[in-house]
Amino acid sequence: MYKQLNQKAWFLVAPVVALVAFNAIIPLMTVVNFSVQETFGDNVFFWAGVDWFEQVLHSSRFHDALLRQILFTAIILLIEVPLGLIVALAMPRKGPWVSVCLVTMALPLLIPWNVVGAMWNIFALPEIGLMGKGLRSLGFDFNYTRQPLTAWFTVVLMDVWHWTSLVVLLCYAGLVSIPNDYYQAAKIDGASAWSVFRYIQLPKLKRVLTIAILLRFMDSFMIYTEVVVLTGGGPGNSTTFLSIDLVKMALGQFDLGPAAAMSLIYFLIILLLSWLFYTVMTRNEAR
Amino acid sequence: MHPERRTFIRKRALIPAIYIIFLMLPIYWLVTMSFKTTNEILGGFTPWPVNFTLANYVKIFTDSTWYSGYINSLTFVIANTILSVVVALPAAYAFSRYRFLGDKHLFFWLLTNRMAPPAVFALPFLQLYSAVGLFDTPWAVALAHTLFNVPLAVWILEGFMSGVPKELDETAYVDGYPFWRFFLKIFIPTIAAGIGVACFFCFMFSWVELLLAKTLTSVAAKPIVATMTRTASTSGYELGLLAAAGTLTIVPGAFVIYFVRNYIAKGFALGRV
Numbered sequence: 001m002y003k004q005l006n007q008k009a010w011f012l013v014a015p016v017v018a019l020v021a022f023n024a025i026i027p028l029m030t031v032v033n034f035s036v037q038e039t040f041g042d043n044v045f046f047w048a049g050v051d052w053f054e055q056v057l058h059s060s061r062f063h064d065a066l067l068r069q070i071l072f073t074a075i076i077l078l079i080e081v082p083l084g085l086i087v088a089l090a091m092p093r094k095g096p097w098v099s100v101c102l103v104t105m106a107l108p109l110l111i112p113w114n115v116v117g118a119m120w121n122i123f124a125l126p127e128i129g130l131m132g133k134g135l136r137s138l139g140f141d142f143n144y145t146r147q148p149l150t151a152w153f154t155v156v157l158m159d160v161w162h163w164t165s166l167v168v169l170l171c172y173a174g175l176v177s178i179p180n181d182y183y184q185a186a187k188i189d190g191a192s193a194w195s196v197f198r199y200i201q202l203p204k205l206k207r208v209l210t211i212a213i214l215l216r217f218m219d220s221f222m223i224y225t226e227v228v229v230l231t232g233g234g235p236g237n238s239t240t241f242l243s244i245d246l247v248k249m250a251l252g253q254f255d256l257g258p259a260a261a262m263s264l265i266y267f268l269i270i271l272l273l274s275w276l277f278y279t280v281m282t283r284n285e286a287r
Numbered sequence: 288m289h290p291e292r293r294t295f296i297r298k299r300a301l302i303p304a305i306y307i308i309f310l311m312l313p314i315y316w317l318v319t320m321s322f323k324t325t326n327e328i329l330g331g332f333t334p335w336p337v338n339f340t341l342a343n344y345v346k347i348f349t350d351s352t353w354y355s356g357y358i359n360s361l362t363f364v365i366a367n368t369i370l371s372v373v374v375a376l377p378a379a380y381a382f383s384r385y386r387f388l389g390d391k392h393l394f395f396w397l398l399t400n401r402m403a404p405p406a407v408f409a410l411p412f413l414q415l416y417s418a419v420g421l422f423d424t425p426w427a428v429a430l431a432h433t434l435f436n437v438p439l440a441v442w443i444l445e446g447f448m449s450g451v452p453k454e455l456d457e458t459a460y461v462d463g464y465p466f467w468r469f470f471l472k473i474f475i476p477t478i479a480a481g482i483g484v485a486c487f488f489c490f491m492f493s494w495v496e497l498l499l500a501k502t503l504t505s506v507a508a509k510p511i512v513a514t515m516t517r518t519a520s521t522s523g524y525e526l527g528l529l530a531a532a533g534t535l536t537i538v539p540g541a542f543v544i545y546f547v548r549n550y551i552a553k554g555f556a557l558g559r560v
Contacts, residue, residue, distance in 0.1 A: 012381035027411030090302035110540025223403040243406035263407040
């Protein structure tokens with residue numbers, strides 16, 4: 001659509017800019033302030049330069065948390081995106097079951113994140129939880145409070161449970177917006193189900209899939225509450241992701257300098273990767 | 288219908304059916320737990336409540352530290368939803384209709400705030416809202432949640448507004464409507480569905496967030512999610528009570544989904560597929 005040049009439009013965006021600036025710029029400047037200073041309490045600060053950044057970038061604690069975070073996000077994307085796509089393709093397009101599917105699938109998205117964690121906690125408890133007891137009676141040695149591997153399994157399963165529906169609903173929205181003529185034409189040509197998917201549905205889903213991947217990337221990279229409630233980052237540090245480590249450092253130990261430096265590095269990683277997605281997305285739109 | 292085709296459809300329906308069962312299992316377990324007594328829960332595995340009890344719910348509805356949590360939560364969620372959507376409406380209109388200095392950069396900057404991990408902002412927010420005297424009020428949480436809800440609302444509304452032909456605006460201006468009258472009387476009713484979807488998303492992300500809500504409140508404005516985590520950590524293992532409180536937090540979400548169910552599919556595509 002052609003857009004008119006109008007500098008007065010700034011008045012319309014001014015409230016948003018003021019509100020978000022108050023919430024984003026002032027706190028961000030506080031973080032920057034802490035990240036370059038050293039304090040021994042009593043509001044006495046010393047210039048520390050880039051010391052904290054060097055310390056964080058060289059600490060094995062940060063490396064481990066970052067590695068765990070990248071591994072977690074990669075697993076999540078590899079499971080949730082294909083699974084969400086498959087469920088969306090198999091969903092009915094019309095009839096009474098559409099509403100049933102949409103309402104039940106959207107339900108996990110509206111449950112507070114700590115309730116999600118608490119729910120999976122009691123669902124997976126080895127002796128009294130349905131899943132824990134079930135897996136144990138099937139002969140699996142399952143105890144997510146003790147074994148890092150089963151803790152990871154539970155955390156990943158919880159996230160799949162919690163967020164796959166977002167991918168499903170996005171893909172479903174993309175699918176129903178494809179005009180029926182496309183399918184009619186494919187039917188006349190005698191196209192197989194696979195070629196309908198490959199040459200009609202997938203190209204039309206490109207945009208919603210990009211949004212889905214972008215949202216899932218950002219949110220899984222920031223995951224905090226669910227995992228804290230479920231495993232507390234344990235056993236040991238095996239499920240301590242970046243946000244959990246950061247909160248431990250900032251609000252638990254009050255190591256303001258390193259925590260602030262880590263915040264900025266963390267934020268920059270997300271920004272950089274999201275910017276990459278964003279440019280890919282807008283480039284596709286321009287074509 | 289052709290028999291082969293019918294079995295194909297039935298097989299295909301298996302996938303969503305299995306997926307929905309997978310989604311419902313943990314919820315079933317939570318609801319079941321909420322009707323059990325603590326003794327039964329800790330005593331061993333029972334697939335459904337043997338000694339059915341409503342004691343957990345009675346406790347929540349009679350103890351003010353519990354039910355005030357729900358009131359506090361709903362207060363800041365509703366305040367945040369209204370605030371986010373009201374400021375986002377004119378901004379989204381500007382982005383969808385006009386070019387202006389720095390528009391693309393501004394749009395991207397707004398979206399970057401959706402990418403900011405709340406963990407990064409928890410401590411600075413605590414200091415900021417203490418400094419302006421809003422700490423421990425629902426307003427602090429409502430304002431803090433605009434950090435990620437306003438960008439989202441602008442994004443969704445911009446998508447919906449771009450789907451409305453520009454001729455609508457031009458005709459109204461030719462007819463002599465001033466901007467605000469056109470905007471309130473004609474444009475907003477036109478994109479009512481989009482506003483509904485934006486409200487849904489703002490409600491959702493404010494309702495589910497814990498970290499900022501917990502950091503910015505202590506006693507007077509404590510949200511239900513914080514009450515729950517503090518119960519879990521202080522009074523040991525009251526699983527039945529926790530499960531009942533959790534079950535009740537699902538109810539408002541279920542209501543909201545039910546009302547917007549016809550717009551969900553379209554809304555998730557953020558307006559323009």
